[in-house]
Amino acid sequence: MNEYDSNRIFDTVKEIGFTQTNNIDEANCYLLNTCHIRDKAKEKVYHEIGRVKKNFRLKNKPLVIVAGCVAQAENEEMLKREPYIDLVIGPQAYHKINNKIEEYLNKQKRLDETEFDAISKFKYLGKIKNSSKKISSFLTIQEGCDKFCHFCVVPFTRGPEYSRPFRKIIQEAKILAENGVKEIILLGQNVNAYQNDNYRLSNLILEIEKIPEILRIRFTTSHPNDMTDDLIETYGISKKLMPLVHLPVQSGSDKILESMNRKHQVKDYINIYKKLKEINSAVKFSSDFIIGYPGEDEKDFKNTLDLIKEIEFINSYSFIFSSRPGTIASKLQLIDNRITSKRLEIIQQKLFDHQIKMNKSLENDIIDVLVENKMQKSSKFFGRSEYMTPVIFDGYEEDIGKIVKIKINKSNKNTLFGEIVKKSKLKVA
Numbered sequence: 001m002n003e004y005d006s007n008r009i010f011d012t013v014k015e016i017g018f019t020q021t022n023n024i025d026e027a028n029c030y031l032l033n034t035c036h037i038r039d040k041a042k043e044k045v046y047h048e049i050g051r052v053k054k055n056f057r058l059k060n061k062p063l064v065i066v067a068g069c070v071a072q073a074e075n076e077e078m079l080k081r082e083p084y085i086d087l088v089i090g091p092q093a094y095h096k097i098n099n100k101i102e103e104y105l106n107k108q109k110r111l112d113e114t115e116f117d118a119i120s121k122f123k124y125l126g127k128i129k130n131s132s133k134k135i136s137s138f139l140t141i142q143e144g145c146d147k148f149c150h151f152c153v154v155p156f157t158r159g160p161e162y163s164r165p166f167r168k169i170i171q172e173a174k175i176l177a178e179n180g181v182k183e184i185i186l187l188g189q190n191v192n193a194y195q196n197d198n199y200r201l202s203n204l205i206l207e208i209e210k211i212p213e214i215l216r217i218r219f220t221t222s223h224p225n226d227m228t229d230d231l232i233e234t235y236g237i238s239k240k241l242m243p244l245v246h247l248p249v250q251s252g253s254d255k256i257l258e259s260m261n262r263k264h265q266v267k268d269y270i271n272i273y274k275k276l277k278e279i280n281s282a283v284k285f286s287s288d289f290i291i292g293y294p295g296e297d298e299k300d301f302k303n304t305l306d307l308i309k310e311i312e313f314i315n316s317y318s319f320i321f322s323s324r325p326g327t328i329a330s331k332l333q334l335i336d337n338r339i340t341s342k343r344l345e346i347i348q349q350k351l352f353d354h355q356i357k358m359n360k361s362l363e364n365d366i367i368d369v370l371v372e373n374k375m376q377k378s379s380k381f382f383g384r385s386e387y388m389t390p391v392i393f394d395g396y397e398e399d400i401g402k403i404v405k406i407k408i409n410k411s412n413k414n415t416l417f418g419e420i421v422k423k424s425k426l427k428v429a
């Protein structure tokens with residue numbers, strides 16, 4: 001989402017004369033768009049500002065702006081601790097950035113703009129043209145969260161759930177298609193909670209699918225409780241919705257899910273998986289796991305391993321629990337680091353085994369790949385499979401933006417390697 005936000009911020013500040021530079025030591029404005037999900041996010045911001053300060057020791061000070069969720073969560077402390085920061089702006093206030101920059105330049109008074117104002121933000125962002133020209137582009141449809149999982153800061157940094165108007169999203173998807181975009185990844189902290197008038201995520205997918213230039217549609221990140229039947233059925237009828245379902249489960253233990261306030265049980269998750277598989281056997285799952293959540297014992301950990309075995313996730317993110325200030329989980333007793341590190345190692349090995357097995361199974365197969373670009377330091381091309389796996393292959397410039405058939409010759413944990421199959425070599429059914 002930060003990549004999407006950064007591009008919209010750039011589309012906005014362009015209007016008051018800013019341009020992008022690759023020569024970062026000559027920039028007259030730095031904007032750090034920050035994420036609060038991972039540990040040490042705050043310290044990374046101060047470290048980066050320290051680097052800018054050092055580079056500009058003998059030059060005019062650039063305008064320094066900190067945006068994003070760290071700015072939202074740490075606004076007052078940031079301005080107090082680091083006098084080099086001029087402007088702090090939260091994720092629901094981006095639409096005010098031009099006014100705030102001008103206000104700062106006129107008055108030279110440091111500013112904190114962290115109001116939650118998602119409605120005006122999206123009204124404004126709906127009016128600026130999304131200039132993304134990438135083959136695969138993000139499109140934010142929903143922000144914020146009302147679920148309040150006990151470990152998560154999103155409800156505090158992004159605010160309550162807000163869904164953008166259906167027509168505005170379709171309009172933005174059409175602009176992306178005109179720019180040459182072929183794949184749209186619909187984004188939201190709770191993307192499948194999307195609800196605008198009577199439209200849900202399934203309606204959005206089926207409407208975007210009608211845009212002929214758009215070849216693939218994905219969405220992330222979902223909550224199991226919002227995997228409604230209409231969305232599940234979309235996997236059976238949509239021609240463009242990709243079969244990789246990223247559905248975070250976090251733990252395979254009901255006791256831990258309850259303590260996390262996830263509001264669902266393991267059996268609900270397995271049920272969603274079974275329903276999806278029945279509707280579309282090509283569906284495969286990926287997930288997020290928090291390892292060593294306070295209270296996780298050996299039995300809970302084993303339950304998570306069992307779930308991984310049952311679902312055979314093909315790629316997933318797993319992290320040791322780290323507490324975020326202000327959350328309920330931050331008051332709970334941490335588990336010994338040696339135990340959690342060992343558990344993470346075991347889980348990751350299991351997840352990697354599935355990933356390797358999946359990639360290996362594709363060797364000698366011919367698969368569909370959306371070609372994204374020619375690689376910078378090689379004559380090879382880069383694209384992605386239907387399951388998002390990176391594919392590197394010998395190909396042709398004219399195929400960028402197309403779905404081509406690639407014969408897979410080799411694979412490793414993260415990547416598939418192959419060659420383009422000429423149409424004349426494909427067997428006619």
Ligand code: SF4
Pocket residue numbers: 145146147148149152153154155189190223
């Ligand atoms: S549903 Fe997702 S975004 Fe919302 S509180 Fe839980 S983890 Fe955070």
